[in-house]
Amino acid sequence: MTSPxxxxxxxxxxxxxxxxxxxxxxxxxYDRLKAIxxxxxxxxxxxxxxxxxxxxxxxxxxxxxxxxxxxRLVSRAPDxxxxxxxxxxxxxxVRERLAGDRRQVHVSLTPAGHELLAExxxxxxxxxxxxxxxxxxxxxxxxxxxxxxxxxIHEPDSSPWR
Numbered sequence: 744m745t746s747p748x749x750x751x752x753x754x755x756x757x758x759x760x761x762x763x764x765x766x767x768x769x770x771x772x773y774d775r776l777k778a779i780x781x782x783x784x785x786x787x788x789x790x791x792x793x794x795x796x797x798x799x800x801x802x803x804x805x806x807x808x809x810x811x812x813x814x815r816l817v818s819r820a821p822d823x824x825x826x827x828x829x830x831x832x833x834x835x836x837v838r839e840r841l842a843g844d845r846r847q848v849h850v851s852l853t854p855a856g857h858e859l860l861a862e863x864x865x866x867x868x869x870x871x872x873x874x875x876x877x878x879x880x881x882x883x884x885x886x887x888x889x890x891x892x893x894x895x896i897h898e899p900d901s902s903p904w905r
Contacts, residue, residue: 765893769893776874776875777791779870779873779874780870780874783866783867783870787859787863791817792816792818792820792826793826793829793830794863794867795816795817796812796816796826796827796830796836797830797835797836797852797856797859797860798860799812799815799816800812800836800850800851800852800856801852801856801857801860803851805851806839806849806850806851807849807850807851808847808848808849808850809823809824809827809838809848809849809850810823812827812850815903817904827850830856833855834853834855834856835852835853835855835856835859836850836851836852836853836856837850837851837853838850839851891904891905
């Protein structure tokens with residue numbers, strides 16, 4: 744026989760709202776997927792954020808200003824300068840100050856940075872397969888559409904993630 748307190752606990756909804764249910768589901772999913780990513784990048788003594796910087800530079804047609812890199816990252820980086828310091832110390836990027844404005848710093852990928860990205864390409868595809876390969880193409884496309892819709896109003900108009 745259950746007590747009245749137990750009955751009340753069971754009758755109480757699990758979440759305060761559908762929005763809370765979805766938000767907490769996203770957070771839990773992020774945590775699980777991030778753990779797999781962290782394990783992968785730990786093997787390369789790299790972080791996901793650092794990889795994101797390297798990929799942005801690889802895709803750029805010209806060196807990028809530091810603040811532009813920061814604005815393009817998947818997630819915010821509070822200390823972009825320190826992150827760039829680490830990448831530069833490992834020989835993967837180079838920073839140059841503009842002659843006309845010494846405050847302006849442009850960043851580009853080095854040949855060693857390009858080599859690292861080439862080396863990471865296939866193992867990273869395999870990591871993503873471990874993360875989401877159990878979903879069908881149709882499910883992946885639907886999930887992508889829903890995620891884009893969820894963040895659309897929270898992204899600036901200029902965001903590539905919008």
